[in-house]
Amino acid sequence: MELTEDHPQDGSAPAAVVPPLRRIVVESETVPIRVGDYAGPPDPNYGRDPWQVGTGTEGEPVWVEERMRTEDLSIAYGDNRAVKDVSIEVNSGEVLALIGPSGCGKTTLLRSLNRLVELTPAAKRTGRIILDNQSVDDFDVTQLRSRVGMLFQQPNPFPMSIFDNVAYGLRERGSKKPRRKILEPVVVDALERAGLWDEVSSNLNHPALALSGGQQQRLCIARSLAVSPEVLLLDEPCSALDPISTSIIEETIVELKSEVAIVIVTHNLQQAARIADRVAFMYLGDLVEQGAAGQVFGAPREERTQDYVGGGFG
């Protein structure tokens, strides 16, 4: 066991008024790194199962790092509490799936992570949401949303060309619009990562709405990736798509998880089992259970989870 003090290296940080945060990294051959307000060995029931994310394809360790977490988060629409005291972490390097019956608050939870829930006038929030050790309220909302991207249930490309769709976030965020020449490599890169480049490389100027539903959804992924988010929120991204498009999107998600922390809301338990590393089950606004995908689906601890998951699988 070794202890290292890590001082700010840029030298510009002002004298800390707030006591410094202690971040503890636990590392072993079998237990992957875990960062957070945490002291002690990983909770066997809560952390990642070794067989889930312990090692990569070539035996190298797969790193996960906390990007976001909520602390006692509650969201209410008027008197109706949609999310009740939920504390959950979002880690990079893994896919977190939120499952649960309709109206259980999972979409609300998702939309609160990038403060999109604030577009609903009646919504009220208590509790904290932390992005990289900073409350999301401290961010400029536009800055927050460019770091926490989101994908919606219905593909929603803008009525513009494919290129303009992907470039949109980059063009419209700053005071100065970058030229197409500068944007081009970024757009191409985003389309490649979204797995759409091969299909659209020859018609970047075609209207985006002429693409098929699955292509539109991947275009929306590319549009989010172009602004290089650190967290990507997916709100039932495949519910409007056919099985083939769904499997392509799922592949894309799995490929992306090494670069971006992914949270996905899904009704499709098979889908959650296929792509998720960690699963959280919500019911009537409560976070009932969370854990490694294998554990939640294979050996749920809560009865409610068992009922839901059991119903879903058999």
Place this chain on the structure above:
Amino acid sequence: MEAASFNEVDLQEQTLEVDRTDRRVELLLGALASTILLLIAGMIIFVFVKALPSFTHNGLAWFGSGGSVDDQLMNIFNSPAEPENYVYHLRAWPLLYATILITGVAVLISVVFSVLSGIFIVEFAPERLRKTIEPVVKLLAAVPSVIYGLIGILVVVPFVAEHLISEGRKESVAYVIQLDGTSILVGVFILTIMICPIMIAIIVDALRAVPDKWVEGAAALGVNRWRAMRTVSLRAIRPAIVAALVLATARALGEAIMLSMVAGSVGFAPNPLDGFTFFLEPARPLASTIVDNAEGLSVAPFGQTMYAFAAILLISSAFLSFAGWAARKSFSRYTLGAR
């Protein structure tokens, strides 16, 4: 078996009967719908045939300037009764100029004002204000132009005459025109107030119809509210803005009574070189000229001149419809009817 085949024949005949009535109804309705084309063709032919002498006598100089247009109209009105001695000499530029100037400026101001107000109403206005202002805007869009004209001539014109027109200013242009408050300034102002509600009503409806998912999509990319509005919503409603523009321009172009009340009703071409006085000079667009001279329509050469003005208005409004159609078509490329 026999009964069945009998029924079959019966059914066939019935179907034939049904087809025949249906065909008759279709032809009847189709014929009725086609009469609208006949009507337009008739209107164009009638108006142009009637207007022809005025154009042929003057040639392209009809559109030019030269002399006082009101004097020329007076001479036409007083032409001798014999057809061979009819007077047609006319240089209509001041009227065309007034039409273009007043309509153009009012429409330009209105587009900007209406788009911004539409955004305000849909996106930024407090709920209670929005609920009040929307029906009021719809009401103002339906208020008869003569009421705007009345307010203009009884309130705005005296105000301008009292506060903006000094004796010195009057004298500075007294050798060509008399300033009495009726002016292109008031004309443009009242016309703007008149056509803005029409545009705002259309723009607000269109903005409200923009799918939420586009606005949310832009917000989720970290684009601020204003940018999202401008780059997604406004872009998406461009066809509606064009439609509003066409409708408002058509109204402005054809506005006769109100402008004849507040814009001075003098066939004068305001001179931009006069500085601010320019705005206080009177003018009279084509439509007002026709309505002001309604009594003289039965005097043959004078009536023909009026129909020449009508012909110009007719061409302009047809061209306007066409331009609007072309613009909407060019915008629809990326929208693909997704709205």
Place this chain on the structure above:
Amino acid sequence: MSIEVRTAAPGPRPSLVKDPTDPRPTPKPSAAAAAGISHDTGWSIGDKAGLIAAWVCGISLCVIAASIVLFMAWKGIQFLHLDMLTTSPQASLDQSANGGFLDPLVGTLLLTAIGIAFAVPTGVAIAVWLTEYGRPAGLARLVESGVEIVAGTPSIVLAIFGLLVFQQSFMGIFSFTAEGGAVFGRSFLTAGAMMALIALPLVIGSTREALNTIPRHVREASYALGKDKASTIRRVLLPSARNGIATGATLGMGRICGDTAIVVILLGASMQTTPESGFFGLFRGTGSTLTSYVYNNSPAGEGNAPDKAYAAAFVLLMIVILLNFVVSLIGKRKAPQWN
């Protein structure tokens, strides 16, 4: 097992500070950052200016709208007396002696009724043909653009076109024929016919909109019951579209009772209703409407009785408000629920 405890200073994104001993792979810089695209977020100066402009326009819209409405209400309360609604206008230069505006009020109602009676059947028929038949497609498209051209034609042009048509000798039955055979061309009927053209595009537009919202399966269900197209239209489609038809008719009425140019040209200049003799005498006679009354009593007209003009304008405004209210009532009425 090794446990590493690191203490990070609070501040923006401590995770960006890379610990040299951290075994984790360095995240590769984003493509956007690599391309040198700035990440500045928030509101640029242009955005702020746009936002402020929207607020300024929105607030001034509210101010202008409120002042127009309040001003007209104030003038109406000040000058309107109930006896004005029951006495005919008298020729007098003195405001106190020139009577009320019973005739113009009745004229407005009569003209609106005539116009809408022409416009609704024709408009509904054309709308049905366009949505339900529309064959041949080329003709349908022509009719559509024809309707658009009619909608864009200034009413002053329609007015003098109407005068031209109704002064033909075979149109004599619609108006007054002078000795010697000259047809006057001006009457409630002729003005109403032209007014119908103003209302027609509105009726067609909202009827088509209503017909288009009826899903296909409703029509198919009717055919499946053995009904032919004509009776499907009459029994199923038109009743379902009645809200749309009523909206179009009401909007059309608003336009008709607000139009001045057609009244001035096609209804003659007398303030009092002067019926012709014989059957339909009233319809063939001339008269006035509130709009022409307001115009004539404003300083721009002959009478110059501004108080009466205000009072009449207020009554006209009340009619328009009533029609607007009816439109919103129809809009709120329960639309037929499909499925």
